[in-house]
Amino acid sequence: MTAEKIDWQQCFASRASRMNASEIRELLKLLDQPDIISFAGGIPDPAQFPTQAIRDAYAAILSDPAKAAQALQYSVSEGYLPLRGWIRRHMEALGVPCTEANIMITAGSQQALDFIGKLFLSAGDTALVTAPTYLGALQAFNAYEPRYDTLGLEGGNRTPESYREAAAANGGRVGLAYLVADFANPSGETVSLPARQDLLTLAEALDTIVVEDAAYQALRYDGEAVPPLLALDIARSGGIEASRTLYCGTFSKTLAPALRVGWVCGASAAIAKLVLAKQAADLHCATINQMVMHQAAEAVYESQVASNRKVYKERRDAMLAALARHMPENVSWTRPEGGMFIWVTLPAGIDGADLLAQAIKDCRIAFVPGGAFYGEGRQNNKLRLSFSLSTPAQIEEGMARLGALLRRLG
Amino acid sequence: MTAEKIDWQQCFASRASRMNASEIRELLKLLDQPDIISFAGGIPDPAQFPTQAIRDAYAAILSDPAKAAQALQYSVSEGYLPLRGWIRRHMEALGVPCTEANIMITAGSQQALDFIGKLFLSAGDTALVTAPTYLGALQAFNAYEPRYDTLGLEGGNRTPESYREAAAANGGRVGLAYLVADFANPSGETVSLPARQDLLTLAEALDTIVVEDAAYQALRYDGEAVPPLLALDIARSGGIEASRTLYCGTFSKTLAPALRVGWVCGASAAIAKLVLAKQAADLHCATINQMVMHQAAEAVYESQVASNRKVYKERRDAMLAALARHMPENVSWTRPEGGMFIWVTLPAGIDGADLLAQAIKDCRIAFVPGGAFYGEGRQNNKLRLSFSLSTPAQIEEGMARLGALLRRLG
Numbered sequence: 001m002t003a004e005k006i007d008w009q010q011c012f013a014s015r016a017s018r019m020n021a022s023e024i025r026e027l028l029k030l031l032d033q034p035d036i037i038s039f040a041g042g043i044p045d046p047a048q049f050p051t052q053a054i055r056d057a058y059a060a061i062l063s064d065p066a067k068a069a070q071a072l073q074y075s076v077s078e079g080y081l082p083l084r085g086w087i088r089r090h091m092e093a094l095g096v097p098c099t100e101a102n103i104m105i106t107a108g109s110q111q112a113l114d115f116i117g118k119l120f121l122s123a124g125d126t127a128l129v130t131a132p133t134y135l136g137a138l139q140a141f142n143a144y145e146p147r148y149d150t151l152g153l154e155g156g157n158r159t160p161e162s163y164r165e166a167a168a169a170n171g172g173r174v175g176l177a178y179l180v181a182d183f184a185n186p187s188g189e190t191v192s193l194p195a196r197q198d199l200l201t202l203a204e205a206l207d208t209i210v211v212e213d214a215a216y217q218a219l220r221y222d223g224e225a226v227p228p229l230l231a232l233d234i235a236r237s238g239g240i241e242a243s244r245t246l247y248c249g250t251f252s253k254t255l256a257p258a259l260r261v262g263w264v265c266g267a268s269a270a271i272a273k274l275v276l277a278k279q280a281a282d283l284h285c286a287t288i289n290q291m292v293m294h295q296a297a298e299a300v301y302e303s304q305v306a307s308n309r310k311v312y313k314e315r316r317d318a319m320l321a322a323l324a325r326h327m328p329e330n331v332s333w334t335r336p337e338g339g340m341f342i343w344v345t346l347p348a349g350i351d352g353a354d355l356l357a358q359a360i361k362d363c364r365i366a367f368v369p370g371g372a373f374y375g376e377g378r379q380n381n382k383l384r385l386s387f388s389l390s391t392p393a394q395i396e397e398g399m400a401r402l403g404a405l406l407r408r409l410g
Numbered sequence: 411m412t413a414e415k416i417d418w419q420q421c422f423a424s425r426a427s428r429m430n431a432s433e434i435r436e437l438l439k440l441l442d443q444p445d446i447i448s449f450a451g452g453i454p455d456p457a458q459f460p461t462q463a464i465r466d467a468y469a470a471i472l473s474d475p476a477k478a479a480q481a482l483q484y485s486v487s488e489g490y491l492p493l494r495g496w497i498r499r500h501m502e503a504l505g506v507p508c509t510e511a512n513i514m515i516t517a518g519s520q521q522a523l524d525f526i527g528k529l530f531l532s533a534g535d536t537a538l539v540t541a542p543t544y545l546g547a548l549q550a551f552n553a554y555e556p557r558y559d560t561l562g563l564e565g566g567n568r569t570p571e572s573y574r575e576a577a578a579a580n581g582g583r584v585g586l587a588y589l590v591a592d593f594a595n596p597s598g599e600t601v602s603l604p605a606r607q608d609l610l611t612l613a614e615a616l617d618t619i620v621v622e623d624a625a626y627q628a629l630r631y632d633g634e635a636v637p638p639l640l641a642l643d644i645a646r647s648g649g650i651e652a653s654r655t656l657y658c659g660t661f662s663k664t665l666a667p668a669l670r671v672g673w674v675c676g677a678s679a680a681i682a683k684l685v686l687a688k689q690a691a692d693l694h695c696a697t698i699n700q701m702v703m704h705q706a707a708e709a710v711y712e713s714q715v716a717s718n719r720k721v722y723k724e725r726r727d728a729m730l731a732a733l734a735r736h737m738p739e740n741v742s743w744t745r746p747e748g749g750m751f752i753w754v755t756l757p758a759g760i761d762g763a764d765l766l767a768q769a770i771k772d773c774r775i776a777f778v779p780g781g782a783f784y785g786e787g788r789q790n791n792k793l794r795l796s797f798s799l800s801t802p803a804q805i806e807e808g809m810a811r812l813g814a815l816l817r818r819l820g
Contacts, residue, residue: 046479054482055472062465069456072464072666107517107692114691118553139690143528256482258697280549281524282517286696287668 030360037398038366039385042185042340048308049256050300057295061288071288077279078271079105079263080290086297087249087263094217095231096247098240101268104275105261105285109215109248112264113140115277116176116211116246119270121146125172128163132343132373132382134185134213137178148375151177153195160205174208181229183216183339186373186384190337193226200233203244209270210245216339218254218305221313223337230265241267251293253340254305259289312340318392319385319399326403333385340388343370346381350409353380363401440770447808448776449795452595452750458718459666460710467705471698481698487689488681489515489673490700496707497659497673504627505641506657508650511678514685515671515695519625519658522674523550525687526586526621526656529680531556535582538573542753542783542792544595544623547588558785561587563605570615587613588621591639593629593749596783596794600747603636610643613654619680620655626749628664628715631723633747640675651677661703663750664715669699722750728802729795729809736813743795750798753780756791760819763790773811 031038061067078084084100091098106112113136121127123145129137131150138148147170152158167174177199181191191199203210212229230240230247237243243266250262264274278284319342323333333344346352352369359365370382387395441448471477488494494510501508516522523546531537533555539547541560548558557580562568577584587609591601601609613620622639640650640657647653653676660672674684688694729752733743743754756762762779769775780792797805 043484046483049479049482051472051475051478051482055469055478058468058472059465062461062468065461068461068465069459072459072461072668073456074453074662074667107696110690111692136690136693139686143687143690252484257484258482260692260694260696276549277553280520280546280553281691282521282670283546284670286517286670286699289696289699 031366033364036360036364036366037390037394037401039387039390039395039398040366040368041389042368042384042386043388044253044257044308044340045311045389048304048311050296050304053296053300054256054259054292057292057299058288060295061291067291071291073287075284075287075290077104077284078275079103079285080287080294083261083290083294083297084263086294087265090249090301091230091247091265095227096234096240096265098265099268102240102271103263103265104271104278105263105290106248106278107260107262107282107285108252108257109213109250109262109264110136110140111260111278111281112246112248112262112274113137113178113211113213114143115274115281116209116248116264117141117144117146118277119273120209121175122172124170125175126163126167126170127175127375128177128208129375130179130184130187131375131377132186132370132379133178133375134180135373137211137213138375141178146175147172149174150375150377151179151199153179153191153199156198160202163202163206174206176209176211177203177206178211178213180213180215181217182214182226183219183336183341185215185339186341186368186370187343188334188336188339188341189343190223190226193232196226196229196232200229200236200245208244212245212247214247214249215253217249219308219312219340220338221309221316241269243267246270251297254301254308255293255296259286259293261285261289261293312388314392315387315390315395316342318395319387322396322399326399328403328407331406340386342385342387344383344385346383346406348381350406351380352383355383355405355409359402359405363405365398365401367402441776443774446770446774446776447800447804447811449797449800449805449808450776450778451799452778452794452796453798454663454667454718454750455721455799458714458721460706460714463706463710464666464669464702467702467709468698470705471701477701481701483697485694485697485700487514487694488685489513489695490697490704493671493700493704493707494673496704497675500659500711501640501657501675505637506644506650506675508675509678512650512681513673513675514681514688515673515700516658516688517670517672517692517695518662518667519623519660519672519674520546520550521670521688521691522656522658522672522684523547523588523621523623524553525684525691526619526658526674527551527554527556528687529683530619531585532582534580535585536573536577536580537585537785538587538618539785540589540594540597541785541787542596542780542789543588543785544590545783547621547623548785551588556585557582559584560785560787561589561609563589563601563609566608570612573612573616584616584618586619586621587616588623590623590625591627592624592636593626593746593751595625595749596751596778596780596792597753598744598746598749598751599753600633600636603642606636606639606642610639610646610655618654622655622657624657624659625663627659629718629722629750630748631719631726651679653677656680661707664711664718665703665706669696669703671695671699671703722798724802725797725800725805726752728805729797732806732809736809738813738817741816750796752795752797754793754795756793756816758791760816761790762793765793765815765819769812769815773815775808775811777812
């Protein structure tokens with residue numbers, strides 16, 4: 001359970017959480033009990049980690065005196081060049097022609113969000129976010145005191161003027177539009193191609209940047225891949241140097257999160273500013289971890305992604321089947337084509353946070369209540385279920401218990 | 411030379427640098443030439459790294475399935491508890507009684523400076539810094555748009571009122587006082603006990619925090635240790651929870667910089683706020699690196715510090731002797747009791763940046779010009795010489811060349 005605490009920390013720290021410190025302590029104590037089936041942690045299954053490849057990489061680097069001296073020493077803020085080369089080829093395969101000057105290494109994609117907030121949001125500016133959106137993005141941006149407005153993606157009927165006027169009424173401008181375009185955290189949904197084009201049109205009209213959080217993009221289980229917003233932007237604008245999209249990638253969901261290696265890809269002028277922010281914030285990412293991640297990516301990235309897809313697809317399928325089998329008729333949920341999350345809508349009267357307390361006490365299951373995932377326009381009758389950490393049998397049992405509880409509540 | 415580039419990046423990125431991008435590229439190209447003797451990099455000698463202990467720690471952790479699963483997974487923002495336990499004992503040995511709740515792990519001490527700026531400086535607030543001061547602190551704080559005022563430490567005659575009024579005239583308050591108290595970067599100087607007490611009195615009068623950057627504290631070569639400001643603060647205020655000092659520590663100068671593991675120690679209420687900043691900024695430090703650093707610190711911290719002291723003392727002695735031998739009479743320098751730096755004062759008419767260009771071209775030596783190390787009140791007739799990376803023979807040769815150049819310039 002310990003590893004999931006980072007998720008709970010995020011949730012409880014959010015402005016939307018109504019729990020006090022002692023309630024949180026009580027809850028965490030309950031969550032530490034081994035008989036709890038948890039669908040809370042939005043984190044990869046450690047059984048999936050390429051431990052051998054990572055161990056081999058550390059050993060190889062630290063056994064070569066010249067490489068060891070480099071791996072343990074200070075290094076440049078933009079990141080380890082061979083790793084940026086690997087990422088360049090990876091981005092090109094996604095339809096993003098670029099050079100290493102378009103790529104900076106970050107401590108997970110979370111750090112890219114912090115730096116982007118620092119550069120593009122002043123107090124009172126507006127950040128456009130989906131409702132719901134990734135909690136960690138709200139936390140990163142909150143430090144820069146923005147106002148939030150809701151990005152309506154599929155069939156949204158807000159005009160650029162309405163966004164601009166609302167931002168101006170708050171004394172600022174629209175600083176950025178943020179989204180998880182593929183298998184979003186928490187909704188599991190993927191933004192369609194037309195909606196991506198509409199968003200780029202909106203961003204052009206507002207002259208604002210688009211922040212594409214691609215944390216789950218590699219984890220597609222079925223359906224057809226939609227091109228990254230950065231690729232579409234480049235096709236429209238004529239090249240990455242004319243683009244307005246910053247693509248935030250990470251190895252956290254495909255290889256391992258705890259080396260803290262992610263990246264941001266975009267126009268080199270923006271990357272140069274982000275490099276200065278990185279230098280001021282923590283000088284550079286751990287040199288040794290960048291070298292290890294490069295070696296591990298070269299060796300096992302493709303096979304890792306294939307293995308993750310196989311395992312998580314089975315769990316997603318199990319959860320969708322179990323939901324269909326056990327949920328009462330007044331409950332609905334999303335059907336993600338990838339990622340780790342299913343987003344559940346309860347009847348309007350049921351509060352996800354109350355339900356969590358009851359679910360832990362009565363049925364020994366856990367999930368994340370949905371209320372924390374909103375910049376504005378919060379809805380409390382939502383749950384985020386993660387299927388990444390549980391076996392199909394645990395999923396079946398957990399959904400049966402949740403269904404029975406919801407039926408008892410009527 | 412590559413590892414030194416982080417130092418050059420900092421220097422060139424500073425607001426005080428007057429070089430443009432192409433001049434910087436030219437200079438870096440020159441610096442990459444193998445015949446340059448460099449006193450520029452303020453970084454540890456990689457020959458000192460405990461490579462074997464670090465390699466063993468990675469291997470041991472990644473060979474144990476349960477530890478590997480933990481090491482590669484997300485973890486909590488405050489940091490790995492056993493490492494915080496080691497640091498607690500380390501701080502207690504320095505005269506700082508505390509608990510793990512008083513300690514957060516950061517990505518080097520640089521990250522602590524960024525978070526402290528984020529929490530304690532609003533635009534227009536005043537940061538008190540020594541003149542000169544650590545360039546990376548200025549870069550971390552600059553993001554929060556402070557005004558700088560000069561902290562006069564030994565025999566400074568500024569009253570609290572004069573600081574407060576100057577801060578108010580700028581529309582803010584004094585947000586923090588920052589210093590490297592031991593063997594400072596760049597001056598090499600150590601703040602005396604009476605001056606530390608005076609600073610705490612000033613901070614009380616201003617009701618501001620003191621940021622004690624202890625990056626070099628363990629590297630004392632002679633003289634008697636002065637207690638950390640945090641220890642003095644605790645003795646005055648009655649306990650760490652009543653203290654106003656945030657102590658920023660790091661393993662970068664004693665074990666290895668590139669794992670990016672440092673810490674901040676202070677009142678638990680401040681640490682709790684810093685944990686939220688950490689969570690929003692990058693979730694947590696690399697779990698595996700924290701576990702490795704814990705194991706390496708347990709195994710070799712004492713022997714590493716002893717070895718570092720021996721090697722760097724010899725180099726400091728060599729540099730002081732070579733300076734005495736080769737410098738013209740109108741040049742003066744500091745005599746540090748530890749650390750990595752000697753701060754040289756040139757005759758008033760000589761600009762350190764101009765001298766660097768000439769020194770590289772004519773004598774194949776490099777150093778960092780002093781002008782970048784000032785928040786305000788910049789002096790350009792200064793050089794920072796680092797002795798950490800050069801052998802006594804290189805030091806003798808380099809100082810002879812520098813002395814000859816200065817004599818030619820008259």
